[in-house]
Amino acid sequence: MMDVALAGGTAQPVPSQRLFSGAGLLALPLIVLLAVVYVCPVGVMLADSFTDPQPGLQQYQRMIEHPVYLQVLARTFRLAVVVTAATAICGFPVAYYCTIARPAVARIALGLLFVPFWASTVVRTYALMVILGRTGILNGALLWAGLISRPTQFLFHTATVQLAMVQILLPFFVLPVYAGLRTIDLSLLSAAEGLGAPPWQVFRRIYLPLSLPGLFTGALIVFVFCFGFFITPTLLGGRRDVTIAMVIMAQFEGQLDWGFGAALSTVLLACTLVAVLMMLRVAKQDSNR
Amino acid sequence: MNMAADLGFSGAGVRSGTCLVLDRLTRSYPDGTVALRGLSLSVPAGRIVSLLGPSGSGKTTTLKMIAGFDKPDSGSITLAGRDISRTPPHMRDIGMVFQNYALFPHMSVFDNVAFPLRMRHRARRDIETVVQEALALVELQGVAARLPRQLSGGQQQRVALARAIVFRPQLLLMDEPLGALDRQLRKSVQSELKRLQRQLDLTVVYVTHDQEEAMFLSDEIAIVQNGQIVQCGAPAALYDAPESVFVAGFLGESNFLGGTLAEAGAGRAIVTLPDGRQMRGRSAAPMSAGRAVSVLIRPEKLQVHVASRAPGREVNVLAGRIDLVNFLGGAVEYEVDLDGPRLTARVHLRASAATFAVGDPVVLHVEPQDCLVFPTP
Numbered sequence: 001m002m003d004v005a006l007a008g009g010t011a012q013p014v015p016s017q018r019l020f021s022g023a024g025l026l027a028l029p030l031i032v033l034l035a036v037v038y039v040c041p042v043g044v045m046l047a048d049s050f051t052d053p054q055p056g057l058q059q060y061q062r063m064i065e066h067p068v069y070l071q072v073l074a075r076t077f078r079l080a081v082v083v084t085a086a087t088a089i090c091g092f093p094v095a096y097y098c099t100i101a102r103p104a105v106a107r108i109a110l111g112l113l114f115v116p117f118w119a120s121t122v123v124r125t126y127a128l129m130v131i132l133g134r135t136g137i138l139n140g141a142l143l144w145a146g147l148i149s150r151p152t153q154f155l156f157h158t159a160t161v162q163l164a165m166v167q168i169l170l171p172f173f174v175l176p177v178y179a180g181l182r183t184i185d186l187s188l189l190s191a192a193e194g195l196g197a198p199p200w201q202v203f204r205r206i207y208l209p210l211s212l213p214g215l216f217t218g219a220l221i222v223f224v225f226c227f228g229f230f231i232t233p234t235l236l237g238g239r240r241d242v243t244i245a246m247v248i249m250a251q252f253e254g255q256l257d258w259g260f261g262a263a264l265s266t267v268l269l270a271c272t273l274v275a276v277l278m279m280l281r282v283a284k285q286d287s288n289r
Numbered sequence: 290m291n292m293a294a295d296l297g298f299s300g301a302g303v304r305s306g307t308c309l310v311l312d313r314l315t316r317s318y319p320d321g322t323v324a325l326r327g328l329s330l331s332v333p334a335g336r337i338v339s340l341l342g343p344s345g346s347g348k349t350t351t352l353k354m355i356a357g358f359d360k361p362d363s364g365s366i367t368l369a370g371r372d373i374s375r376t377p378p379h380m381r382d383i384g385m386v387f388q389n390y391a392l393f394p395h396m397s398v399f400d401n402v403a404f405p406l407r408m409r410h411r412a413r414r415d416i417e418t419v420v421q422e423a424l425a426l427v428e429l430q431g432v433a434a435r436l437p438r439q440l441s442g443g444q445q446q447r448v449a450l451a452r453a454i455v456f457r458p459q460l461l462l463m464d465e466p467l468g469a470l471d472r473q474l475r476k477s478v479q480s481e482l483k484r485l486q487r488q489l490d491l492t493v494v495y496v497t498h499d500q501e502e503a504m505f506l507s508d509e510i511a512i513v514q515n516g517q518i519v520q521c522g523a524p525a526a527l528y529d530a531p532e533s534v535f536v537a538g539f540l541g542e543s544n545f546l547g548g549t550l551a552e553a554g555a556g557r558a559i560v561t562l563p564d565g566r567q568m569r570g571r572s573a574a575p576m577s578a579g580r581a582v583s584v585l586i587r588p589e590k591l592q593v594h595v596a597s598r599a600p601g602r603e604v605n606v607l608a609g610r611i612d613l614v615n616f617l618g619g620a621v622e623y624e625v626d627l628d629g630p631r632l633t634a635r636v637h638l639r640a641s642a643a644t645f646a647v648g649d650p651v652v653l654h655v656e657p658q659d660c661l662v663f664p665t666p
């Protein structure tokens with residue numbers, strides 16, 4: 001409530017000003033909660049990966065000996081890259097449109113973007129199955145229109161998984177990008193145009209570089225989500241769309257091999273961290289240039 | 290500076306002829322506001338012409354039209370003999386300094402200044418030389434590698450100027466470029482700008498709402514009101530012979546006395562003030578007797594005398610009492626109560642000048658040629 005009031009008001013924020021002394025303490029419950037439900041389990045997971053069933057590196061050794069695990073990891077990485085890129089290409093124009101549209105129109109557009117959030121990812125994924133399935137709406141429509149003579153299987157393809165993930169992750173991308181684009185001073189675009197830049201150059205040399213911080217934030221969120229995506233690939237994907245999260249799940253639930261599951265989780269965590277650090281580095285270099 | 294001349298950076302003497310012609314520009318917006326109502330203006334080459342007017346008068350819209358960021362509903366824009374009314378901004382060859390400078394925050398000072406040259410596909414070596422030259426002109430050689438946010442406001446202003454002139458555009462547009470600078474700095478930048486304009490023989494259209502700045506900088510001032518130019522001319526001409534109460538009131542400080550026209554003819558006018566006193570002056574426009582008029586008197590044209598030693602004239606002598614004394618440094622301003630109307634007189638302080646205190650009875654005198662009579666709008 002307070003946040004809303006502060007954000008909506010015209011009061012100038014003063015950096016040193018505080019709501020009241022000790023306001024920072026209010027963050028304490030969340031910090032404690034994070035420590036208990038996040039830091040502790042990660043610690044346990046790390047420890048398990050080196051100690052279960054006996055101390056040593058044998059779980060990691062097993063991962064290297066069976067290339068299938070690294071293949072799954074590489075496939076997950078590829079999926080994350082493709083989905084992130086596709087989300088960026090689809091989402092950037094939407095975010096841009098929201099910055100140039102009249103405020104009322106922009107509000108509606110952003111609102112529509114969030115309508116899917118009213119339903120959970122599981123429901124939305126099942127909805128796609130209803131649409132894309134052999135007896136689904138899409139097949140029905142195509143048959144009725146006479147474009148196909150018998151039902152086609154749209155499910156269980158990599159492209160289907162990617163499409164669904166883009167659809168689910170789009171709002172997570174559009175919001176930070178929109179926030180970033182709104183800070184760009186539009187007079188810079190006029191200035192560039194007046195100095196002799198045709199529209200394409202204005203975009204490439206001024207608008208795009210200035211929108212990179214927002215783009216990176218959006219892409220990072222989407223990428224990290226992708227890396228751990230589970231429900232959508234499980235329901236919509238074929239046998240070749242197994243992600244690392246699905247393998248990990250299988251270790252804990254199916255094989256009951258907690259040590260190996262922990263080791264795979266550790267590698268996933270490490271890969272995510274490396275990817276994030278690399279992206280942050282690129283973003284920083286770019287903003288310094 | 291000589292180097293600049295060698296490379297063809299500075300102009301080859303004062304050009305003659307007309308650089309820019311705006312012909313009956315009109316513009317209205319879907320919400321019903323009318324920004325321009327047939328605005329016409331001619332800008333001679335090698336001159337600074339200021340558009341001066343209150344906010345909302347249409348001066349910024351005019352500048353946008355010239356730059357190409359907005360299109361007129363009707364009318365034409367001609368730059369160096371070429372109709373550019375439908376030319377997109379990036380093909381117009383016009384430099385512009387924005388109010389907020391609009392420096393590209395992600396580019397160094399060098400890259401900002403090089404931008405227009407790169408857009409024109411100039412050779413890399415040329416760019417290096419010409420950019421350094423432009424930075425030298427605005428005395429910023431040392432900061433080429435810095436980002437705009439690492440510069441002071443005055444330095445940013447100079448980068449914006451360098452960027453706008455580096456490609457030697459036909460015309461330079463400036464939209465209140467000194468608005469964000471403090472008073473001291475503004476004065477020195479104005480002088481610098483005037484020097485650069487002469488040196489490079491630039492043609493400048495300058496938008497401002499600051500009349501002092503306009504008078505200081507301009508070869509010509511165009512007063513904009515309600516989307517039209519109401520008067521255009523050299524600053525001194527506008528100051529001495531404004532054609533309307535609006536222009537008189539907008540340019541310089543003014544006293545207005547309301548009255549009725551008693552007699553008029555051949556540029557002369559006699560005005561009866563409400564208290565029966567009569568004033569002689571010049572008429573600014575043909576008017577018939579009996580009309581309500583305003584008499585304009587500039588503060589520095591009023592002479593202040595001790596009441597007991599009135600000048601030996603009967604014309605334009607007004608008795609009153611000092612009501613306020615404002616010390617201005619080199620001059621002093623007396624606000625004189627004339628038993629109803631009030632006049633402000635500005636007197637330059639010389640050793641011989643008499644000084645007055647609040648409450649002193651005084652007599653004001655003004656020469657008839659310094660009283661300009663307007664029809665009251």
